[in-house]
Amino acid sequence: MNEKRMTLKANLKHFLDEDGNELDLTEQAKTIFQFLTTIISTVSDNINQPLIDVNLNCSSRAAELSCDGYIKAKCIAIGMIEWHCDTCEASGTVSNWQGSLWDMQKRTIH
Numbered sequence: 001m002n003e004k005r006m007t008l009k010a011n012l013k014h015f016l017d018e019d020g021n022e023l024d025l026t027e028q029a030k031t032i033f034q035f036l037t038t039i040i041s042t043v044s045d046n047i048n049q050p051l052i053d054v055n056l057n058c059s060s061r062a063a064e065l066s067c068d069g070y071i072k073a074k075c076i077a078i079g080m081i082e083w084h085c086d087t088c089e090a091s092g093t094v095s096n097w098q099g100s101l102w103d104m105q106k107r108t109i110h
Contacts, residue, residue: 008092010036035061036094037102043073043081045104058085
């Protein structure tokens with residue numbers, strides 16, 4: 001049996017208003033939003049690490065998921081985070097997160 005790989009490609013701006021604040025989201029969208037912002041804040045706070053263990057269960061993407069795996073993530077390009085579950089085939093990317101409230105990168109003033 002060939003299982004289909006679950007990939008979530010998310011643009012953070014789709015969850016935000018023009019001021020960068022969270023939109024009024026459905027419960028399902030809020031769950032995904034919280035999942036993504038946890039990944040963003042963890043990766044951006046450790047931006048120079050090659051692979052980051054995010055303190056996040058795979059099943060926190062949706063209530064009906066039963067995967068006990070944990071999320072690992074990394075910044076693969078400017079403005080692009082890639083994540084995957086260490087147990088199942090779930091994976092995805094997050095774009096347009098830089099400069100958001102969840103971007104924890106240290107700013108350098110020149």
